[in-house]
Amino acid sequence: MTYDPSNIFAKILRGEIPSHRVYEDDAVVVFMDVMPQGPGHTLVVPKAPSRNLLDADPAALGPLFTVVQKVAMAVKKAFGADGVTILQFNEPASGQTVYHLHVHVIPRFEGIALKPHTGQMEKPEVLAENAGKIRAVLNG
Ligand code: 5GP
Numbered sequence: 001m002t003y004d005p006s007n008i009f010a011k012i013l014r015g016e017i018p019s020h021r022v023y024e025d026d027a028v029v030v031f032m033d034v035m036p037q038g039p040g041h042t043l044v045v046p047k048a049p050s051r052n053l054l055d056a057d058p059a060a061l062g063p064l065f066t067v068v069q070k071v072a073m074a075v076k077k078a079f080g081a082d083g084v085t086i087l088q089f090n091e092p093a094s095g096q097t098v099y100h101l102h103v104h105v106i107p108r109f110e111g112i113a114l115k116p117h118t119g120q121m122e123k124p125e126v127l128a129e130n131a132g133k134i135r136a137v138l139n140g
Pocket of ligand 1: 008019020031032033034035036088089095096097098099117118119
C-alpha cells in the first residue's frame with residue numbers, strides 16, 4: 001500500500017479544498033471533522049505524507065502528539081467536556097477511510113455515546129462556530 005497524494009486530507013493541506021481550521025504549525029494542521037461523532041470533533045493531521053501510523057516517519061510522531069495533547073486540552077475546555085476520546089485508524093480493516101495519517105480528538109460527556117464514524121455531515125455554520133470556540137481557547 002502506497003501513499004496517494006490525491007487523498008482528501010492532502011487536498012485540504014494543499015489548500016485545494018476548504019476546511020474549518022483551528023490550528024497550524026510547521027508540522028501539523030488541525031481542522032474540524034465534517035461528519036463529527038460529537039460536538040467539537042477535530043482532526044490533527046501531520047503535514048508529512050504517510051497513509052497512517054504504520055508507514056509514518058517516527059520523527060513526525062512527537063510533533064503530532066504534542067499537538068494532539070494541546071488540542072485535547074483545548075476542546076475539553078472549549079466545550080466543557082468531561083473527557084476526551086483519541087482515535088486513530090490504520091487500513092480498511094480498522095475503519096480507516098482517508099489514507100493520510102490523522103488523529104481524531106473528540107470531546108466526551110458523561111452518559112452520551114459517540115455518533116457513528118463517518119455518519120452525518122454537520123452544517124458548515126456549526127463547524128465554523130465550533131472551530132471558533134477551539135481557536136479562542138488556543139489563542140487565549
Ligand atoms: P478515518 O476513517 O480515516 O479515521 O477518518 C476520516 C475522517 O475524515 C472521518 O471522521 C470523516 O468524517 C472525515 N472526513 C471525510 N471527508 C472529509 C472532508 O472532506 N473534510 C473533513 N474536514 N473531514 C472529512
